[in-house]
Amino acid sequence: MSQSNKSASSEPPANDNRIGPFAIVPKYDCPHLGENAYVLLQSTQQQEDQQPPCVGCNSKQENWACLHGDCNYIGCSRYQQKHMLKHHESTGHNICLSYSDRSVFCYACDSYIDSPQLHLLSRQLNQLLY
Template identity: 60%
Template structure:
């Protein structure tokens, strides 16, 4: 394989763009067998992210995607309330309300899976309203 000049010494990966690319994990074992849906608590209010359940922060928030959980928590770059939610409940899968990426705390990785397709469709629909 040719060497990618943006990642000195690494082998070429067509999915990487530059040295800081994040490649989501596609085989997360922590995705449960249920269908994931966008919680009502994750919908934007007047064009803004919903506030963190714990501190009221309205930037860089995450929505817990555990079935029947409505928790919104701020990022590890704010007050770390989504991380604390994961640590106290064991809820692993969450959605960034900033960049719409999915993350698994147990894998410590961004994830991509067909199990999350319905959430993506709901996000698209909610942005068109």
């Protein structure tokens, strides 16, 4: 291979230190959603624009609500003390909602997700805001 072909590689260099926002593309075919229509339980809804506290550490920042059945667990993010991740690991509850940006994450897929099954949840969240 000639020297000019080596520099034309489309791969970024190994020490690429890009900074800035990156687009997150949700997964649209999460098999862990099952046939459920997801909603946020009354006991896990935000009160007066404040996130409910994490069950494990009482933090009110970057918390997540477990969306598994009638579970009302609130845990902090994996960038805090990882209480929602620990809840997933001990219970197998995969699907959770971020209070910070209203995104939905599946721990089993290790991906943000979107699905028509989450549209009822989106409508519910929109009504709670207004």
